[in-house]
Amino acid sequence: MKNxxxxxxxxxxxxxxxxxxxxxxxxxxxxxxxxxxxxxxLELPPPMDELSLFKHFKDISKKNRTDxxxxxxxxxxxxxxxxxxxxxxxxxxxxTPYTPYQPELSQGTLQVxxxxxxxISNLTGMEVSNASLYxxxxxxxxxxxxxxxxxxxxxxxxxxxxxxxxxxxxxTYLKNFSIEIFEIPYREDGRIDLDKAEKxxxxxxxAIIVQSPNFFGVIENLKExxxxxxxxxxxxxxxxxxxxxxxxxxxxxxxxxxxxFGEAQSFGLPLSFGGPYLGFISSKMxxxxxxxxxxxxxTVDRNGKRGFVLTLSTREQHIRREKATSNICTNQAWCALRxxxxxxTLGRKGLMKLAKLNFSKATYAKGKIGKIxxxxxxxxxxxxxxxxxxFEKPLEPIYEKLEEEGFIAGFPLSKYYKDLKNSxxxxxxxxxxxxxxDRFVEKIGELI
Amino acid sequence: xxxxxxSYEEPLIFEISEExxxxxxxxxxxxxxxxxxxxxxxxxxPDFPEVSETEIVRHFxxxxxxxYCVDKGFYPLGSCTMKYNPKINEKIANLEGFTEIHxxxxxxFVQGSLEIIYTLEKLLCEITGMDSFTxxxxxxxxxxxxxxxxxxxxxxSKGEGRKKVLIPDSAHGTNPSSAHLSGWIVExxxxxxxxxxxxxxxxxxxxxxxxxxxxxxxxTLGIFERDIKQIAEILHSKGALLYMDGAxxxxxxxxxxxxxxxxxxxxxxxxxxxxxxxxxxxxGSGPVGVKKFxxxxxxxxxxxxxxxxxxxxxxxxxxxxRIGGFYGNFLVLVKALAYIISLGYEGxxxxxxxxxxxxxxxRKKLEALxxxxxKSPTLHEFVCxxxxxxxxxxxxLDVAKxxxxxxxxxxxxxxxxxxxxxxxxEPTETEGKRDLDLFVSAMEEIYxxxxxxxxxxxxxxxxxxxxxxxxxxxxxxxxxxxKRK
Numbered sequence: 001m002k003n004x005x006x007x008x009x010x011x012x013x014x015x016x017x018x019x020x021x022x023x024x025x026x027x028x029x030x031x032x033x034x035x036x037x038x039x040x041x042l043e044l045p046p047p048m049d050e051l052s053l054f055k056h057f058k059d060i061s062k063k064n065r066t067d068x069x070x071x072x073x074x075x076x077x078x079x080x081x082x083x084x085x086x087x088x089x090x091x092x093x094x095x096t097p098y099t100p101y102q103p104e105l106s107q108g109t110l111q112v113x114x115x116x117x118x119x120i121s122n123l124t125g126m127e128v129s130n131a132s133l134y135x136x137x138x139x140x141x142x143x144x145x146x147x148x149x150x151x152x153x154x155x156x157x158x159x160x161x162x163x164x165x166x167x168x169x170x171x172t173y174l175k176n177f178s179i180e181i182f183e184i185p186y187r188e189d190g191r192i193d194l195d196k197a198e199k200x201x202x203x204x205x206x207a208i209i210v211q212s213p214n215f216f217g218v219i220e221n222l223k224e225x226x227x228x229x230x231x232x233x234x235x236x237x238x239x240x241x242x243x244x245x246x247x248x249x250x251x252x253x254x255x256x257x258x259x260x261f262g263e264a265q266s267f268g269l270p271l272s273f274g275g276p277y278l279g280f281i282s283s284k285m286x287x288x289x290x291x292x293x294x295x296x297x298x299t300v301d302r303n304g305k306r307g308f309v310l311t312l313s314t315r316e317q318h319i320r321r322e323k324a325t326s327n328i329c330t331n332q333a334w335c336a337l338r339x340x341x342x343x344x345t346l347g348r349k350g351l352m353k354l355a356k357l358n359f360s361k362a363t364y365a366k367g368k369i370g371k372i373x374x375x376x377x378x379x380x381x382x383x384x385x386x387x388x389x390x391f392e393k394p395l396e397p398i399y400e401k402l403e404e405e406g407f408i409a410g411f412p413l414s415k416y417y418k419d420l421k422n423s424x425x426x427x428x429x430x431x432x433x434x435x436x437x438d439r440f441v442e443k444i445g446e447l448i
Numbered sequence: 449x450x451x452x453x454x455s456y457e458e459p460l461i462f463e464i465s466e467e468x469x470x471x472x473x474x475x476x477x478x479x480x481x482x483x484x485x486x487x488x489x490x491x492x493x494p495d496f497p498e499v500s501e502t503e504i505v506r507h508f509x510x511x512x513x514x515x516y517c518v519d520k521g522f523y524p525l526g527s528c529t530m531k532y533n534p535k536i537n538e539k540i541a542n543l544e545g546f547t548e549i550h551x552x553x554x555x556x557f558v559q560g561s562l563e564i565i566y567t568l569e570k571l572l573c574e575i576t577g578m579d580s581f582t583x584x585x586x587x588x589x590x591x592x593x594x595x596x597x598x599x600x601x602x603x604x605s606k607g608e609g610r611k612k613v614l615i616p617d618s619a620h621g622t623n624p625s626s627a628h629l630s631g632w633i634v635e636x637x638x639x640x641x642x643x644x645x646x647x648x649x650x651x652x653x654x655x656x657x658x659x660x661x662x663x664x665x666x667x668t669l670g671i672f673e674r675d676i677k678q679i680a681e682i683l684h685s686k687g688a689l690l691y692m693d694g695a696x697x698x699x700x701x702x703x704x705x706x707x708x709x710x711x712x713x714x715x716x717x718x719x720x721x722x723x724x725x726x727x728x729x730x731x732g733s734g735p736v737g738v739k740k741f742x743x744x745x746x747x748x749x750x751x752x753x754x755x756x757x758x759x760x761x762x763x764x765x766x767x768x769x770r771i772g773g774f775y776g777n778f779l780v781l782v783k784a785l786a787y788i789i790s791l792g793y794e795g796x797x798x799x800x801x802x803x804x805x806x807x808x809x810x811r812k813k814l815e816a817l818x819x820x821x822x823k824s825p826t827l828h829e830f831v832c833x834x835x836x837x838x839x840x841x842x843x844x845l846d847v848a849k850x851x852x853x854x855x856x857x858x859x860x861x862x863x864x865x866x867x868x869x870x871x872x873x874e875p876t877e878t879e880g881k882r883d884l885d886l887f888v889s890a891m892e893e894i895y896x897x898x899x900x901x902x903x904x905x906x907x908x909x910x911x912x913x914x915x916x917x918x919x920x921x922x923x924x925x926x927x928x929x930x931k932r933k
Contacts, residue, residue, distance in 0.1 A: 001792065001794070001795065003791065003795050003798050003799070005531075005532050005534065005877070005878045006798070006802055006877060006878065006880070007878070007879065007880025007881075007882070007883070008802070008806075008880040008881045009880075009881075012880065012881035012882075013802075013805065013881075015881065016805055016806075016809040016881060016884075017805070019809060019812055019813070020805075020808050020809060020812050021812075025801040025802075025804075025805055028801065028804045028805060028808055028827070029703055029804065029827070030825060031671070031672045031674060031824065031825040031826075031827070032672050032674075032700075032703065032704055032827075033674055033677075035677075035708075036677075036704040036705075036708055036709055037703065037704055038702065038703060038704060038705065041793045041794075042574055042575060042702060042793040042796070042797075043574055043793075044571060044574060044575070044788065044789075044792050044793045044796070045789050045792065046792055047789070047790060047791055047792030047794065047795050048789055048790055048792075050536050050790075053536060053540070053786060053789060053790050054536065054539065054540060056789070057540040057543065057782070057786060058540075058543060058545070060545075060560045060563055060564060061543040061544070061545025061546050061560050062545055062560065063545075063559040063560030063563065064545045064546070064549045064557065064558050064559070064560035064561055065549075065553070065557040065558075066544050066545055066548045066549070068553070068557065070550050070553075072550055072552055072553075074552055075552075075773060076550055076551050076552065076773075076774070078550065082471075082472045084471070084501060084504055084505060084508075087505075088504075088505065088508040088509070088512075090538070091508075091509070091512045092517055092518075092519030092520070093512035093513060093515040093517050093519070093520070094508075094512050094515065094517075094727070094728060095517075095519075095533070095538075095725045095727055095728075096517040096518040096519045096533055096725050096726065096727075097515050097516060097517040097518070097523075097726065097728045098523065098525055098528055098530055098726050098728070098729070099726070099728065099729035099730075100728065100729065101525070101860075102516075102848070102849075102852065102857065102858055103914075103917050103919075104849070104852055104909050104912040104913075104914055104915070104916065104917065105515070105516035105852055105857060105909075105912065106514075106515055106516065106728070107511075107514040107515070107912075107913050107914060108511040108512050108513065108514035108515035109515055109728040109729070111458070111460065111511055111514070112508075112511060112728075114460070114928075114929070114930070115460060115461055115462070115930070117928055117929050118460075118462065118495070118929040118930045119496070121929045122493060122494055122495050122496060122929075123493060123496075127929075128928050128929065129928075129929070131729070132729075132730070134586040134587065134590060134730075134731075134772060135586065135772055135773040135774075136773055137770070137772050137773035138586065138590070138771075138772055138773075163773075165770060165773050165774070166773070168769055168770040169769075169770050169771060169772060169773070171769055171770075172597065172747075172768055172769035172770055172771055173629075175597075175631075175768075175769075176597075176600060176630055176631025177631065219488055247490075247493065248484060248488075248489060248490065249484070249488055249489070249490055250488060250489065250490045251490060254490075263773065270547040270548065271547070271548060271549055271550045271551065272546065272547050272549065272778050272779050273546065273549045273550075273551050273558065273561040273774070273775065273778040274551030274773060274774025274775045274776070274778055275551075275586070275731070275772075275773070275774055275775070275776055275777040275778045275779070275780075276586075276730075276731035276777040276778075276779060276780060277773065277774075285926075288926065288928070294729065295928060296928070297922040297923070297926060297927055297928050298922065298927035298928075299917050299918045299919065299921045299922035299927075300917070300918055300921065301914040301915035301916060301917050301918070302907070302915045302916050302918070303915055305914055305915070306914075307913075307914035307917045308917075309917050309919050309922045311919065311922040311923050311926070311928075312923055312926070313923075314923075316621075317589070317621035317622050317624075317625035318620075318621040318622075318863070319621070320621075320625075321621045321624040321625060321634075322624035322625055322627065322628035322634040323628075324621070324625045324628075326625070326629075327589040327590075327592065327593060327622050327625035327626040327628075327629050328587070328589055328590075329587065329588065329589045329621075329622050330587040330588060330589070330717075330719065330726070330729060330730040330731075330732040331587070331729055331730045332727075332729075332730045332731050333727050333728040333729030333730045334725075334727025334728055334729075334730060334731060335727075335730070335731060337727075337728065341504065341508060343496075344461050344471070344497050344499065344504060344507075345471040345472050345501070345504050346470075346471070346472060346474075347465075347469065347470050347471060347496060347497055347498040347499065348492070348493050348496035348497070348498050349468075349470055349498065350470050350471070350472055350474060351493065351496065352493065353474055354474055356481065356482070357474065357475070357477065359482055359484060360477060360479050360480065360481055360482040361479055363479075363480075363482040364479035364480065364482075382484065382485075382488060403554070408550070408553060408554075408557075411552055430474070430475060433478060434478040434479050435478075437479070
């Protein structure tokens with residue numbers, strides 16, 4: 001098989017070798033001691049031509065089921081992606097450059113980051129956003145560490161309705177710092193129990209993290225949590241896993257949040273078995289020097305013309321090394337590009353309508369499901385596009401029967417919440433037509 | 449609007465926004481339209497753009513044209529391995545069977561995805577000679593963090609509270625930063641006159657308080673650390689481990705296995721060695737490989753196989769835990785696997801050979817005019833200093849900016865820190881002799897210009913949409929988002 005990615009001809013190679021003054025390519029590796037050189041070929045599959053390769057992977061992809069209807073969110077949301085997002089983001093000029101280290105050659109990427117930062121700031125109601133983080137889970141950890149740098153302390157309060165995977169990631173990241181994580185349970189209505197938080201908070205506490213809409217889809221009373229945080233003089237951090245909700249709900253910034261972070265997969269990124277997704281983080285301007293990751297800023301060139309550069313790099317690892325605000329280098333720039341195209345395509349009215357559509361579909365489904373005997377809606381607080389339902393009977397057989405009907409009936413909760421037996425977290429978005437919702441609900445009714 | 453060579457001055461989208469426009473028609477409400485109530489509902493999204501679809505497409509098309517990229521030309525950023533990104537891998541990763549799959553579907557419905565992860569981890573083991581791999585880390589630095597957390601968990605499991613990580617002064621900034629984030633104190637190890645780790649100094653510094661050395665090999669000067677096995681022995685004799693930063697693995701694939709060199713943990717960058725596109729700053733992927741004794745500490749979940757079925761194993765009591773939301777940047781893994789399978793052993797080996805050939809060819813051609821401070825043989829990249837330019841009062845930045853006027857992307861500059869005014873050049877294997885010669889002649893020409901007309905360098909670049917940008921102003925007077933005037 002010919003390596004089609006080598007432009008040099010055999011004649012070129014010979015000329016280059018003779019220019020260097022050696023006779024074979026093997027001599028190029030003389031600095032690698034003989035004992036390390038491979039003695040036998042690597043045992044890899046035989047190389048493939050393009051057609052065979054495509055067929056091979058298509059066959060593997062068919063082992064995944066694409067014919068099922070997902071009523072599942074839990075941190076990764078099925079949404080429709082406008083055609084311009086795929087079309088524009090697949091341009092080589094966006095896909096194949098490096099991080100914009102040479103701004104004069106990267107004004108496209110840099111302006112996109114600047115627009116992205118503006119969109120995220122305005123959506124979350126915060127003053128400043130960075131260029132992106134890996135995903136919602138690592139954004140949680142980065143936000144907690146940022147809060148810790150701003151306001152030293154030893155304790156952080158975390159709502160138990162913060163996404164379980166985000167809490168686990170937070171634990172992994174904080175394990176080697178002297179920071180203790182205290183989980184605040186939820187109340188009967190699915191919101192954070194601030195009475196419990198009141199008992200745990202002390203002078204060593206530096207921050208509280210809540211998610212809204214929380215993992216149960218419940219919209220938190222951010223005013224209450226904010227008042228609590230301000231009263232205790234601790235930082236107020238808000239996580240968002242379903243970013244579409246920002247099109248409908250009052251932004252966390254309006255409630256005095258100090259840092260707003262989360263997952264923006266809903267903004268134009270396909271489900272893709274979990275990645276690549278898009279972590280975001282935004283904060284008050286006062287804290288910008290403690291922010292992790294890349295930030296683009298506006299400046300002028302030597303003729304006074306507007307341009308964009310990466311800025312505040314003295315926070316970053318390539319300058320500050322072990323004293324950097326984060327080790328992040330490569331982030332999710334291309335995912336942030338997709339989010340930017342997505343949000344600008346929807347625009348102000350579009351995003352607000354889409355969010356309302358999500359809310360209305362879920363509200364419709366909730367009303368219908370709530371009427372089925374043998375099922376109850378677990379929490380009576382307002383929800384966005386997800387909610388928890390509890391079955392009287394064991395969940396598993398019903399869940400499997402629904403699978404046979406082609407439905408993924410949400411995310412079973414008992415593994416992560418011991419007291420939520422026979423409960424699932426259901427999700428409804430614009431992709432679910434009334435007809436499909438009706439069929440799903442009808443089927444649940446039949447199976448109970 | 450002014451246009452030059454069909455490249456436009458493109459306003460910010462906010463500046464062309466007009467109320468009432470929209471670039472997509474959303475479906476109508478087929479269920480009752482619900483109102484969430486004024487306590488929770490936001491009134492508006494301030495300064496959110498409203499444009500038509502035509503405007504969106506032109507906006508991003510024009511912005512894209514302000515970028516330089518690998519698809520356009522030579523991109524010799526040292527230690528970044530900006531190789532060509534094969535298009536078939538994109539087509540494969542865009543298959544609906546990969547993109548339309550929710551990460552929380554029951555295992556029986558995602559056997560294809562699990563097969564991809566499982567197979568890639570196995571192939572990376574074979575390529576590197578490590579015993580076990582995790583593809584969960586989301587970028588190179590994330591891999592470093594994962595690797596260092598694994599080492600931490602290992603020492604903890606032996607009841608040892610070791611304090612320090614040693615890192616050569618030539619290392620990438622993410623190394624000390626990742627070590628710090630894993631809870632270690634960082635100590636720098638000086639390089640010797642050959643540009644490699646000073647073994648004697650290392651011996652003095654390694655004791656029972658040292659947890660690991662983070663070594664990049666080939667290092668950031670492009671030099672192979674010949675003494676790597678001895679380095680490993682020095683560390684192992686005191687119970688410390690050897691972490692290898694595999695950012696430069698492109699020089700070794702199919703040539704040598706790091707597992708044979710005494711390495712205990714290695715990370716590799718799929719967006720470098722394994723050809724996945726860098727996307728203007730991610731998504732990347734930084735899989736981590738370990739030796740058998742460290743396997744229990746790998747992050748959860750692990751993808752395993754039993755009776756011909758793949759499954760996610762969470763039952764790993766010694767695991768460092770979860771390091772991210774799901775199972776890594778999955779579509780990046782698909783592309784990397786497609787790359788490995790398309791090339792096979794011979795193709796990968798040829799890749800390393802051509803990458804090293806190209807770098808040595810440029811070095812040979814440039815050495816007369818550009819000072820190469822470390823004379824040791826180099827592999828896939830090499831580093832020049834600004835020594836020969838000081839006499840003209842010209843800086844590395846000037847040289848880099850002038851290269852842009854020749855239609856080329858500059859090399860990595862001012863890194864590694866141990867070389868004054870460093871220019872770090874990595875051509876990769878996907879450049880042909882013609883492109884290398886173009887680069888060489890541009891560099892020669894720039895040297896001549898520096899001597900005869902340094903002003904043309906100082907004011908470079910001249911042909912770009914914007915001239916040299918004021919980075920000091922950007923950091924001093926922070927404008928980090930658009931605001932209505």
